[in-house]
Amino acid sequence: MVTVLITGASRGLGLEFVKQYQKSGAKIFACCRNPENANNLMKLANESDGQTTLFQMDVSNPKEVLSTAKELNGCNIDYLINNAGILGTDFDQPMRGAFGSVDYESWEETMLVNVLGPFRVCEAFVNHVSGSKNRLMVFVSTHMASITALSEGGFYPYRSSKAALNLLVKGLSIDLKDRGIRTLSFHPGWVKTDMGTDSAPVEVSDSISGMREVISSYSSPRTGEFINYDGTPYPW
């Protein structure tokens, strides 16, 4: 039985990760900012007979990250899934991320949540992961962060935060190699969630089953790669 920790588990991709891993029999630590408002997640946990446990953890809140890590002292985590993220603007308000009208406050928050957050989570949970059998840290990035594939501007806060996240994924693959920990960055597809909107072509269930497939077959010595949800490599 694998043990999985998922951040941003209240809705969207994070909630579907919980749903599918719960169905597969995994033990799940589901983390979200406001468990009392996360009705769908709460329902899943209540139906799970103790298989899924909820934790209040805002990834940009150092105290909450450290206290969750402390609470889970002695628990091994096979897959640490850094999923929580924000766009920093809305698809219907793209000018907030555009040259000439960027919202700097929102950019700062985006960096806190999308970059410092996952790094903080990795530092806090490194011993939980290194004690496990599979020792994999997963990061949900985006194709919008690819420098090689970039063909349009805009969305600077989001793109720059996820490009920085990709850099972390590569760096951590080097720093954590001696502990047997591997890292992996995903483009989850353009997915129908609150963030992806209804216009997105990919269903949440397909994105998650694709990523789960990649995760379970991602074996040593592979590490520090950027991969599409269907398993094909993505250019950095």
Ligand SMILES: NC(=O)c1ccc[n+]([C@@H]2O[C@H](COP(=O)([O-])OP(=O)(O)OC[C@H]3O[C@@H](n4cnc5c(N)ncnc54)[C@H](OP(=O)(O)O)[C@@H]3O)[C@@H](O)[C@H]2O)c1
């Ligand atoms: N959907 C897409 O097409 C797409 C494409 C590429 C990449 N991604 C990435 O996939 C990940 C999940 O996105 P999604 O589509 O599921 O988005 P979503 O529907 O907007 O859900 C975002 C999740 O992140 C959580 N979150 C936000 N800030 C947080 C914080 N400070 N601490 C902890 N949790 C926080 C939210 O919690 P609350 O409920 O408390 O707000 C929510 O659970 C993100 O990293 C996103 O950048 C998505």
